[in-house]
Amino acid sequence: MSVANCALTRQGSTTTVRVEQMINICYQFKTETQNDLALPYAVTIDGKVLTEHARRPKVLGADRKIKLSVPTGSEVSLFLNSDSYPRFRNQPVFAVKAGYDDVLVNIKEQYGRLGHVKPVLSAPLYCESGNGKRTETYDAQLTGDIWATISHKYTREEADSILPRSLLPAIRSSILEIYTGLDQPSMLIEIIAQGDKSAKTMQIIWAAGFDENVRKNTSYCPLLSEVLPRTHPLAYASLLAEAYQAGVTKLSLSSGWRPMFGSIVHRSGRGLDVNIIGDDMQEFKMKRTHAFASVNKETGKARSDPPASNSSNGKQTTDSKVPGSIASGATKDLRTRKQDGKEPEVMQRLRDNLHSNNAIDQIFDPWFMDVNTHDKVTPQPNMQRTQIETKHSDHLHITISDECLL
Numbered sequence: 388m389s390v391a392n393c394a395l396t397r398q399g400s401t402t403t404v405r406v407e408q409m410i411n412i413c414y415q416f417k418t419e420t421q422n423d424l425a426l427p428y429a430v431t432i433d434g435k436v437l438t439e440h441a442r443r444p445k446v447l448g449a450d451r452k453i454k455l456s457v458p459t460g461s462e463v464s465l466f467l468n469s470d471s472y473p474r475f476r477n478q479p480v481f482a483v484k485a486g487y488d489d490v491l492v493n494i495k496e497q498y499g500r501l502g503h504v505k506p507v508l509s510a511p512l513y514c515e516s517g518n519g520k521r522t523e524t525y526d527a528q529l530t531g532d533i534w535a536t537i538s539h540k541y542t543r544e545e546a547d548s549i550l551p552r553s554l555l556p557a558i559r560s561s562i563l564e565i566y567t568g569l570d571q572p573s574m575l576i577e578i579i580a581q582g583d584k585s586a587k588t589m590q591i592i593w594a595a596g597f598d599e600n601v602r603k604n605t606s607y608c609p610l611l612s613e614v615l616p617r618t619h620p621l622a623y624a625s626l627l628a629e630a631y632q633a634g635v636t637k638l639s640l641s642s643g644w645r646p647m648f649g650s651i652v653h654r655s656g657r658g659l660d661v662n663i664i665g666d667d668m669q670e671f672k673m674k675r676t677h678a679f680a681s682v683n684k685e686t687g688k689a690r691s692d693p694p695a696s697n698s699s700n701g702k703q704t705t706d707s708k709v710p711g712s713i714a715s716g717a718t719k720d721l722r723t724r725k726q727d728g729k730e731p732e733v734m735q736r737l738r739d740n741l742h743s744n745n746a747i748d749q750i751f752d753p754w755f756m757d758v759n760t761h762d763k764v765t766p767q768p769n770m771q772r773t774q775i776e777t778k779h780s781d782h783l784h785i786t787i788s789d790e791c792l793l
């Protein structure tokens with residue numbers, strides 16, 4: 388929309404003077420690593436976050452667009468990913484100043500080590516729209532380095548303020564060291580005797596491939612100082628606290644924050660993966676090596692062939708949503724998953740504990756899938772049929788809640 392007045396010049400002719408104009412600005416995202424990526428964002432206009440984004444970021448919708456209408460002269464920029472959470476918002480990106488033409492900013496994800504690409508807009512192209520109007524068009528890239536910029540790196544002080552006070556002192560101090568900067572990708576946590584539990588040592592190892600996606604897509608992002616602190620402190624806290632309670636003495640972590648693979652969960656630092664788990668007795672590399680022995684609930688007998696459907700309505704699912712059947716009780720029905728004899732006992736104990744942790748929203752592993760740990764839907768056997776099931780054939784994944792960031 389534009390508003391214009393006619394003014395009389397000294398020579399007696401009239402001229403059109405633009406006194407106010409509203410400019411349409413559209414940011415359009417092409418996130419090729421995952422087309423429907425649920426990217427959180429908050430918009431600033433002249434340095435002030437929009438009221439509707441103040442308490443909580445929005446999430447990019449199916450049209451992949453952020454549409455705005457702002458007065459000429461306004462400067463617009465975006466906070467993206469975990470940097471869009473109200474507590475952070477340190478890295479405004481893709482700033483543009485509204486002139487007299489509408490603006491289209493095309494932002495396209497780009498693989499590779501492209502450290503020279505910055506989250507700023509270069510010279511625009513002008514596209515005539517036929518009615519005398521033009522659109523100022525910018526092409527911008529969303530690289531792994533820019534993902535690192537918009538992925539919050541937690542400080543030791545922030546971690547200290549986020550970690551629960553109930554955490555065992557040895558676990559708390561070890562996690563704080565992650566945010567100070569470890570000097571090697573492993574740590575030993577010495578825990579003194581607690582009640583009827585004898586003293587324990589937990590060994591935590593970051594596996595060699597933990598930062599593989601980072602190395603492929605960033606120019607400089609060292610594992611210990613830049614990658615590990617981009618995973619949320621609660622992810623480490625929830626996993627390690629529950630692992631200790633389950634008698635786990637060894638964990639190998641295979642992925643955490645990563646810029647350009649999978650859902651927003653890992654990109655925003657809310658996901659943590661485990662590929663090896665051990666207790667005093669044995670150590671397991673997680674891997675589904677046999678057909679899942681599902682249970683006939685009526686007869687109680689196990690059968691080796693999976694049922695035709697893994698959903699309650701008989702339809703086979705092909706998307707990334709994990710369906711479930713409704714448990715009859717007030718709490719989740721966890722009985723069926725005790726039937727798979729090939730699952731390590733320590734894994735069962737750990738999953739039980741993770742389920743009881745309020746900070747954890749999702750648990751996926753080679754044996755069971757739970758897309759929402761807070762509902763009453765029974766965790767579904769991992770039947771290795773959908774993409775999300777096969778992706779979790781060799782590791783345990785947890786997603787933690789981000790409510791504490793508000």
Ligand SMILES: [Zn+2]
Pocket residue numbers: 642653658659660783784785
């Ligand atoms: Zn994961």
